[in-house]
Amino acid sequence: MKPVVRPIRHLRWWIISLVMIGTAVNYLARSALGAAAPTLTKEWNMSTQAYSYVVASFQLAYTIVQPIAGWLLDLLGAKVGLTIFAIGWSLANMAHALATGWPMLAGFRGLLGVFEGAVIPAAMKTVSDWFPAKERSIATGWFNIGTALGSMIAPPLVIWCILEGSWRLAFVVTGGVGLVWAGLWAWFYHRPQQHPRITAAELAYIEAGQAKKPADAPAKGPGWIAIARTRKFWAIAIPRFLADPAWQTFSFWIPLYLVTVRGMDLKQIAAFAWLPFLAADLGSIFGGYLSPALMRYGGFSLLTARKLTVLTGAVLMIGPALIGLAPSAYWAIALFCVGGFAHQVLSGTLITLSADVFPDNQVATATGMAGTAAWTGGLLFSLVVGALATTVGYNPLFVALAIFDLIGAAVLFTLMREKPGPV
Structure with missing residues (x-):
């Protein structure tokens, strides 16, 4: 006799909570490097340029794999596909503990990027499957807080591991958490x-x-070429290309900036460097609810509400452009917080658009392709930061991030045409 399985009310919100935790675990793994960077650069006498190569190896692999990951997820489904990728990224992250120098570390970072590229396409496929159109931006906002939550947890957890054991322990711990989540998802x-x-x-x-x-x-769904020929794809991909440099900068460079420019030590970073990611969580939630509010109270269509939400985030990105004027490290962190909030408002909305304008059997593929565009922008900008941070400084680079997002919003308004659909 089979046991009675009791139904769960509002199950879709439990599902998206599980996706949010998985996204947090994914970003915890990738953000561990940024928190450990001051220790690694000192132990290995690693230059800023060499560190940028380590960062870029992850970004390059992540950039290349996303369309492939999206296609596999559309083929295998989110359950099997994401389980495989989650096990892969967890083991790759744990392997970082075996590195003996920055070239080996770069190799493990590349392997991590290969497996981590599935998380956002899988999350959007889940949203497409589990939510009606009018709730998708809210669901995306909630799962997207995982990106900041993982980045927020990483500095105190990694630094605690370093102080209590070693930086190698930090990678073992953050990777082990991923294996637990993979089992729960399966x-x-x-x-x-x-x-x-x-x-x-x-x-x-x-x-x-x-x-x-x-x-x-x-x-x-159609292949990559057919999707790339559509106007709606480029309306999403170009703004994501321009927006992602901000998140890559916040994720990989804030600790080094606070040490080298603002003179903070490890304990101060552990105490304050997570705050921009808390602000980013709030931005994810705010952005998720803003589109439905604009539709309900402003009478805007679905796509117009999405575009106005992206514009709101782009305007708020002016905040981190002013970091160079900050009189202290604490003011700089406050402006990073504005940047984290602003980026997640617009980024979550851009990600949601894939589910709005593509059918369910193309969502993961289209999201992965747009993710490749996003990470290409992040990769190129990280190399620019590595090459110019010690010569021209960080301040002009922070200004560029705001300009990029304002241009991206203009592109979205220009290319994304109104289309009737369920709201």
Whole structure:
């Protein structure tokens, strides 16, 4: 006799909570390096340029793999696909502890990037499967706080591991957490139509709010080239290319900036460097609710509300452009907080647009391709930071981040045409 499986009310929010935790675990792994960077650069006498190569190896692999990861996720489904990738990134992160110099570390960073590239496409595929169109930006906002949550936890956790053991322990711990989450995901996740815990009412609500697939629609979505030929793809990809340098800068360079320019020590960084990521969490939530609020109270269409939300984040990015004028390290951290909040407002909205304008059998592929554009921008800018931070300084680079996002918002308004759809 089979045990009785009790349904869970509002199961979709439990699912997105699990996605949020997985995103946090993913970003905890990648952000461990930034927190350990001051210790590693000192122990190995590693230059800023060499460190930028280590960062770039992750970014290059992550950039290349995202369309492949998205295609695999559309093929295998989020359950199997993300389980495989999560196990891979956890083991690759733990392998960092074996590094004996920056070239070996760069190799392990590249391996980490290969597996970590699946998390955002998988998250958006889950949102597309589990949420009606009108709730997608809210769901994206909630899972997207994981990107900042993982980055926020990394500095105090990694520095605690360094002070209590070594930097090698930090990578073992952050990788081990990922293995636990992978097991939880494999056990609990199913699509709505197959989940044993979903209620009939919730399933009907989800399906009623999603775009109906035409009867003659192919079982598989078009390939990468067909998606790349669409105007709507570039309306998302170009702004993401221009926006992601900000997040890469916040994730990989804040600790080094605070040490080299503002004179902070490890304990001070552990105490304060997580604050911009807390602000980013708030930005993810705010951005998720802003679009529905604009639709409900302003009467805007779905796509116009999305575009106005992106514009709001772009304008707020003027805050970190003023970091060079900050009179103290604490004011600089406050402006980093504004930047973290602003970036997540616009970034989460840009990610959500893939589910708004692409059918469900293309969402992960399109998200992965747009992610490649985003990480290409982040990779190139990290190399620029590594080459110019010690010559021209960080301040002009922070100004550039705000300019990029304002241009990205203009591109989105220009290229993204209105299209009727479920709201």
